[in-house]
Amino acid sequence: MTENRKLIKIATAGSVDDGKSTLIGRLLYDTGSLTTDKLEAIERNSKQKGYDYLDFSLATDGLVAEREQGITIDVAHIYFNTDKTNFIVADTPGHVEYTRNMVTGASTSQVAIILIDARKGVIEQTYRHFFISNLLRLSHVVVAVNKMDLVDYDEEVYLKIRSDFEALVEKSDFSADQITFIPISALKGENVSQKSEMMSWYVGNTLLDHLEVLEPSDLQESSTARFPVQFVIRPKTEAYHDFRGFAGKVYGGNLKKGDLITVLPSFTESKIKSIHFFENEIEEAIAGSAVTITLENEVNVSRGDMIVRSSELPKSEKSIIATICQVNNKPLRVGDKYTLQHGVNSVLAKVDQIQAKIHTDFSGEEAVDQLRLNDIGKVTFKLSKPIHFDPYLQNKSTGSFILIDEGSFDTVSVGFID
Amino acid sequence: MRDDNFREMDLNKPKRNIKLAIMSNQYIPNPKEAESIHILREVAAQFEKPVLLFSGGKDSITLVRLAQKAFYPARIPFPLLHIDTGHNFPETIAFRDQLVEELGLELIVRNVQDSIDQGKVTEERGRYASRNTLQTTTLLDAIEEFKFDACIGGARRDEEKARAKERVFSVRDDFGQWDEKNQRPELFDMLNGRIHQGQNVRVFPISNWTELDVWEYIKNEQIKIPSIYFAHKREVFFRDGMVWTANQHVYRDHSEEVVERMVRFRTVGDMTCTAAVLSEADTLEAVVEEIRQSTISERGARIDDKRSEAAMEKRKKVGYF
Incomplete structure (x- = not known):
């Protein structure tokens, strides 16, 4: 435009x-x-x-x-x-x-x-x-x-x-x-x-x-393709009676028609049948495209799932280490529970350990029992379910998350996964 | 293909893509469009009862096109809501009804006149009388009536200084109020739409578009817009250096002489608060060129903002869209 x-x-x-x-x-x-x-x-x-x-x-x-x-x-x-x-x-x-x-x-x-x-x-x-x-x-x-x-x-x-x-x-x-x-x-x-x-x-x-x-x-341009599913499109009209499309944005790399893919977290394998952008069908979706994908087989895919090439699986862990920046007045403490929003997927997270607060003047770190507003620190989390991620260094989108307070629903932290 | 974004690779793009482009007619994403589509899909996924606030203006028309793209081939999964001041240009209303018909959309209309008749708001009088601020009450009532939890609007951050800090997902309390000091930070493209009972969210999918972006998009996509955006002959009068529509809804002194001029509108709000500009631009190409050259900002033609420097910010705090 x-x-x-x-x-x-x-x-x-x-x-x-x-x-x-x-x-x-x-x-x-x-x-x-x-x-x-x-x-x-x-x-x-x-x-x-x-x-x-x-x-x-x-x-x-x-x-x-x-x-x-x-x-x-x-x-x-x-x-x-x-x-x-x-x-x-x-x-x-x-x-x-x-x-x-x-x-x-x-x-x-x-x-x-x-x-x-x-x-x-x-x-x-x-x-x-x-x-x-x-x-x-x-x-x-x-x-x-x-x-x-x-x-x-x-x-x-x-x-x-x-x-x-x-x-x-x-x-x-x-x-x-x-x-x-x-x-x-x-x-x-x-x-x-x-x-x-x-x-x-x-x-x-x-x-x-x-x-x-x-x-x-951008870092993401050179890494592998990640397709978090935002929305399942089922038109239920005459013309598109059996259409079942998965809408989302492509991050990191390109996805092509015919690519062998794996759906996470189910680890079901399939093949990309078609890629759609509005009224057009396209061969390839490059990073940054907001497209709709259909798969060859009837695979059960819902919001929060991620489609990746089968040869490029991300990490899947129930316990993660991340650098956290606290963006809310409420401090982060060991034992606190939050909703961890990872792209368009959400899991529950418990603060397992605050390893250190990192000084933002390059002067090192110190042991603390909580992270306050504007603090940056290294934190380990235990998750209710595994998340499928890449280190932040490799993919900014799948390597970052926010923490949402269950009481206020405020965004309290942003995390960059190690 | 008819979409302007589909074209053979151009040589300015990174070299590594060139081979692929020769193999297939590659779609080059427009980053602002992709961002807006992502936001609209998040609204549909995160909220139970979203609604698209439709004014008949170019920004909300652009939103409709983006929503079509976001959910195609399914239909747009939320209705449109038009708060009708009763002082709209008839061309806008005709256009609205035609669009809804063509795309098979659900349209809800609520009238400011009803709020006046119910004694909830009082009509302004005098030289600068407008129903623009009265819309807020009608809007809040409609939100309550239908229990909408997300209202999608076409506001852009470049329109006005107070809008520059607006979030994409902007949480409003039970009274529709905006607390600019207590906004959720929005990191990367992660959108947190969690709200409590009674709260709702205003969503601005084209936050990052400029006026020129919108016009260029309308041109490239060949999107239909109401005829009053193009130069036409109209009965007008001049006041405070601005061109006003001469009409029974717009207050006019006897000294203010009505003349016929070629004009077009840059924004399409209520007749009482939307000034025209003198223009000969009668095609999209000519309008886009005129916008590009333009030296008067869009809100400069909105009389409601002229009331005071902080006009917009004050209206937003009390729930104005």
Whole structure:
């Protein structure tokens, strides 16, 4: 629909006052995505506040409460496009206590932009943002050294920050080519979409150019095909009297007509008879397709089951180890029982052991008896039934889950399976 | 094939697919469409009584197409609900009835006029009078009447600042209220639709679409839309820099002169809160091109948002769709 523009999803992270909202506002402005009435609202608001410049942060700070506090407090989604690319930005706040929000924003993103205030350099918050980018295995990280205008566009300042950050990269699972450093001034528009004349010492791409040339190869694209069944389609009409289709999204790899498959958890084998997308029958469903599959034999398949190629069975375990991020006020304790939602399947889970809380500043771990909101920790679970999964490193979809509290029905944790 | 997403491999795609593409006419998924279909299937699977809120506008028409795709060859497993303000454009109502007929859908209509007659809401008066906010009461009553637990809507995050933080599954309490500080985080594409008795969920399958995405989709899919989206001659008058429909439902001063102009609508809400734009675009291609070039955002033509900067957020807190 978007004339073959590719879709790039970005999570932005920075501390309070790093100018994240200003940067996003600037990207919107520079790509012509701010409409006249929005621009007028920004001009009006900027004037009211007595600024002699346009406060682009007003373009994204959504809620009244936030405008009053002048900070963003939740994940906001912002959209813009260039001729070549559609972008979705998940704007997440940078407070210490909001690890939850960045994990949430990063879970649907391929790229992270981490903002650093050139005057402050690499601070504890930077560690945390990078830690989460690493935990979620994003494809690329852009380190935007912002407010270069306030340090006289000094290359030395930039190089110091860059080498401090590179020390951090050493401790992570990222390779050097997944990390890109760009010195910018979001306020003045230097190196955002316009190459900065003030920083002629910088030879790389502008931020926007860099984002456009990225080809985020999501981890799932290179792994094996997984087809969790969402819904069983039985039209019960004259024309489709015996039609029994299994609707779902293909993750990880491609599925083809004729593939020998196994249905989990029953381990029944069959063959893909046909693949449908609306009125068309297709030979092959590539990763990311939301299709409907029929099988050769009359196999009993229901929601929550998973169809995989028989030669590529996932792991099946009743006990799992996962890295957990606590996203709710209710702490996670040993012995707690939750509904574990794994994609579209649900089982009961009991917290067996909290092995450790992991420090998000790369400084190691400590023994704890509970995980609180925004804590990240290593936890073992016992399950009521086996789940069929891949390690998160191999497949983001079958390697992740959420925990749902049985009382409040809130989503309390997200887990990444070892 | 008629679907625009089916085409021979183009060379911009990753190389490893090229061999496969030569072997078969491969379907290249549109990521936003796939996401919406995934969401609609989750609604059908997780809720007992979902309903699709249908306004006759392009976004809800797009939802109908996505729902067709999600469940094909079965029929759409939930009804449509139209909250009729009584001030709709007749073209929209005619279109609605035709669509329902053609696709064999179940349609439920509830009228704001009934809520007024029952004394539950009071008609607004004066220059900016509109029934738009009155819809909330009629909607909440309908939810209670039919015990709907999920209401699927065509709202998009790019429409308005307060919408940017809306969840795909947005839990509302017994009073239909939205608590923006207490929303469930949505991780990856896992949707948690668990709710208590009395709560219901508003579902927004095209959250991540932009106005241009919707228009390009309508064009590529050749989806029929009401005629008022295309340039036509209409009796209008000008107020506050906007073009208003001249009609008995819309308040007008004697000083506000009625003229005939070529106009089209960018959104199709209630007549009293939907301004037209001057336009000559009378084909989908021309409309899409105009949207692409456009510099006035879509909600800029919605008079209800002009009331105050925080208008939308305030309405949402009290249960507005």
